[in-house]
Amino acid sequence: MPSLIIVDDEAIFRKGIRLMIAEMQSDWYVIDEASDGAEALEKMEALQPDLLITDIKMPRVDGIQLQYIVKERYPHVACVVVSGYNDFQYARESLRLGAKDYLMKPFQREELYALLHKLQEEWHLEQKPTKENGKDLLLQNQMRQHVLTGLLTGNVHHGETELLENVGISLPHTYISCLIAKLDRDSVTDERYYQLNPALFSVYIQQFIQESLNESLHSYVFIHHENEVVALINHDSLDTIVAEIEHITNQIRKDIRVQSNFTLTFGLGSPAKDLESISKSYKEAGLALLYRLVIGGDRLLSNESVTEIAMEKQERQAADWQALNQFVQEGDLANVHQQTIHYVSALCQQWKDPEIIHQQICKMLLHFYELAVNLAIVKQWLQHTEVKQVLVDIYSYSSSKELTERCQQLLGDLTQCIANRKKKFVTSPIEIVVRYVEEHYAESITLNMMAEIVYLSPSYLSSLFKSKQGLSFIDFLTEKRIEKAKSLLLYSDEKIQSISDSTGFTNIRHFNRVFKTLTNRTPSEFREGKGAVGEL
Structure with missing residues (x-):
């Protein structure tokens, strides 16, 4: 019944x-x-x-x-x-x-x-x-959620298009931009927030955003963590996409404010050209959202707008900023402490409004947080503290002495982390990655694994590797494996299945497809034709 x-x-x-x-x-x-x-x-x-x-x-x-x-x-x-x-x-x-x-x-x-x-x-x-x-839909949704989360963390690459298809993810357009939406907690009373399960706000926001984006853009909207709604927007245009997203998010914010009496803030990352770069767009969107603490919420914060905010400094401050940045990156602890005193003192003398002073210090700390992200030393620097909490704490300091001491501690710890990191590298991190691939191509290798080895963030390593080698890390790894496979096909009697296994491919089907894509022949055709002149 x-x-x-x-x-x-x-x-x-x-x-x-x-x-x-x-x-x-x-x-x-x-x-x-x-x-x-x-x-x-x-x-x-x-x-x-x-x-x-x-x-x-x-x-x-x-x-x-x-x-x-x-x-x-x-x-x-x-x-x-x-x-x-x-x-x-x-x-x-x-x-x-x-x-x-x-x-x-x-x-x-x-x-x-x-x-x-x-x-x-x-x-x-x-x-x-x-x-x-x-039941089938629920299972597929769970699998899709897992894959979408993998895209944010950089664990899904372009060689796994079949995996995307299996869970119903289609990305037919050239670029993928990451948009993050978060409830402005101060727009909801404690009574209302805690009477409900807070996760219900995210479910409501997710559905609202999906409905709005579906009218004009190809996207996937899902809940990542309990209080964060993420939209991966697939598009072709670079010239108009930011304006289009701004228009849509402005309407979403207006409708939610009228219908449900709370506000949202959006963070938007730069467009990614491949699956591996989605994690970079996600991190940029998250970093942009942090500026909500500095300039307030109920708006769209993009990577570009954050860059503009970070550059809004007086000439005298810019000189102090440049010197402080240089000493931190050089690992010069003594000068970092001295320059921090000078920087905070100059802020307090120039601005009489405590709100502006706190904002300027938060902007400065966000700059160094981005540096730590690129060098993959955030955990070593902040230990178990979230950067959001660090910024919130800054607003609790009411004297220049307290601000100076806290900034000295934070920047001193970062300087020490950078100095320790430099001691570990005599060889270029790219050379270390290349050598590792040449020695371990038969094993399971991921960009995240390499990033941990060389103490860089996956997105920064990916960008650095491509600029130095002329191709992405995944393409380099794939070409190296195919080179080894060619040699084994020509100069050994090993079965193709065995060659697939010994060169790091997950299955024979994937090996055959990649081999043919790069050589225009199947492994069998290559072996029978004994390759081409000068191919090896």
């Missing part, structure tokens, strides 16, 4: 609908009631209803927000919306979200009965395939 939950903040209305349904001749039964969307979501996990009959205007989570979240978490659950507010905007929004119908209060008993009879017939016809498809 199909079940339903009635959601309305008026108990008398809930009881009235329950009585109507009990008196009608149907298979429907009311499994429970809820006084608002938040309570309904708590009950849905355990009760798994087939239908929601929900009001629009309710405290905490209203009917529109409830539909967004249900559409993401329980796509098989049907919704019927009822409201006393004769506003077509609500009806249109609900129907766009997939509501089966929209009834105006007070509605006639016959209207409800006719609708439930229709839904009952649909339920009987579609019940089994819907549940089976729902």
